[in-house]
Amino acid sequence: MSAVMITRKVRKWERLPGKNTFCCDGRVMMARQKGVFYLTMFLIMGTCSLFFAFECPYLAVHLSPAIPVFAVLLFLFVMAMLLRTSFSDPGVLPRALPEEAAFIEMEIEAANGNVPAGQRPPPRIRNVQINNQIVKLKYCYTCKIFRPPRASHCSICDNCVDRFDHHCPWVGNCVGKRNYRYFYLFTLSLSLLTIYIFAFDIVHVVMRSVDKGFLNTLQETPGTVLEVLVCFFTLWSVVGLTGFHTYLISLNQTTNEDIKGSWSGKNRVQNPYSHKNIIKNCCEVLCGPAYPSVLDRRGLMPEDSSSALTSFAPSSTSIPAPQTTKTTAPLIPNEHTPDDAKPNIAASAEKTSSHKAKSPPPKEEQPPLPTVPPLASPETDAETSISKDKMY
Template sequence: MDAWPAKKNKISSAPFLWDYSPAIPIIAAVISLSVISNFLATSFTDPGILPRAENIEVIELDRQIAEEHNPHHDPAVPRPRFREATINGERVKMKYCTTCRFYRPPRCSHCAVCDNCVLMFDHHCPWVGNCIGQRNYCYFYRFVFCLSVLILYLFSCSVAHICLLSQNMPFGDVMRKTPGSAVVIIICFFTIWSIFGLSCFHTYLLCSDLTTNEDLKGIYRKKRRAAVQTSTSSAPDWHNQEPKNPFYSGSLKSFTGRLFKSRLPSVLDANGYINDQPTIVIQVPKFPPETR
């Protein structure tokens, strides 16, 4: 192509690059569809919300706690704030949620924006308008990864468009004929750093089998804890041990497991019916007359 006819001067790079290879704009369209589909899936998929405990469940939980920690039913004894579970030899604390009224499972956290407990809570994303949790994290990662690839691809195509036109006309005329490509280059240049950095950060989280919430809190960070034992104590310094992630099973297994594992079913009621005033029936055992 030694000359580019004036009637074919377009703002978009796609018609120009189509003559070089139709695959160039087709690939951009496929990546764009992938970004949009994963964005919608992230926004409208239940992230793993746990329904709040009903009154009968709270009564049963209090009965079990009373048998375990308060056998004399002393009302002055408060409900334990934490419970412990052993996972792969490591003790994991489960905190009681006063809003949802149950002990949160491991890696579950209460979202202050959605006001719900979410399984494997990562963070609340305002850009998709939803929490990122166990059931939609794979869609979120694919959305961020495909978006970073799309930005790089659009940046490269726009630069190629301007460079090819610059071979046959002055650079000033190129800018006047293809202002869209210049705008795309500027937008991509200033957005790629944050999007590509976010993609790399979540790739690190996947390989480490961590969530954003766990990483920011430093729960399993490889840092030695501050020693609190006195110099006269001969007990082992367990405070100076490195905390281990009980869920980590290798970088490759963690990466593939969280991205390609089958999605767990939602535990929310599909009917959406909530009884605000449930009826609780307590059956009193009947004793024979001679045993009264």
């Protein structure tokens, strides 16, 4: 009988802290609140479906067949950017290991010294110099790390995100260093798609109203009326959001920095990340290198608890373990013990004497065991009788 130890390995995304959800074996990473994301997909797909069903057949015949073709390409690009933003790692920073956290705590205590009772300890801040300007690195009490520049802790996902911009419920994920450009391309393309559908909805209504009248056209195309209403209320928010992020990209700022006034507050500290040039700032944000994820979500890690698998295949080289049989017979045979169950008294006496010789003497004196005369063997009886005959 041999036992084989099997160590089960799991992916690292199964042990990652925070409030994210993972799908497709860690390839898809999103926030837990995904209800608004599903609403975003429903509005985009529903509006485009109505446009393809009601307006595109009429416009392709009376105006140009390129209208539905361009609408399809724009729709696919919008969906690709949305999924790329929603399903990617925004730049989550790994938390410190227990050993690293203990070392950082020891460094902080050594630097701050003993704080008198009743006084607030000094803030945990480190200063670094970027482009000849001092930037403060704040300590995250949840992740046990000093956050890199421009990083912040998202309270919804419960993770520190590098170059944190904001948490967008419409895409169901944080917007950070690794997916900001896709988020901006999503808002830009969605603005173009909304304007495109809204404009050709108006064209479709006008062209039909020339022949059948305005009221008859509205009655015959209820889907067009619904599209116009959805695009009208969506247009202002989407276009406004795109314009706001265009302004931030031109200054190389984030939404978090703009809201907090990090570079435009009372101290008038200049942005150390800006190149003082709109084109250079846009090229850095939109055309910069694609940063890899530092989480290694799909990497393997050993499981702490291992399972044992026992195989019952016989082995020729294995030595069977000695079997011990527990008997209920007393040490000294009595009248209630059957003859088959009586132990050998001489063997038990020898076993007791050898055990006494090997074991150390006990602290307390024990009464001596009663000695039992050994049983005479037949050969001994014969020799004894012969010697008696010689004597007589």
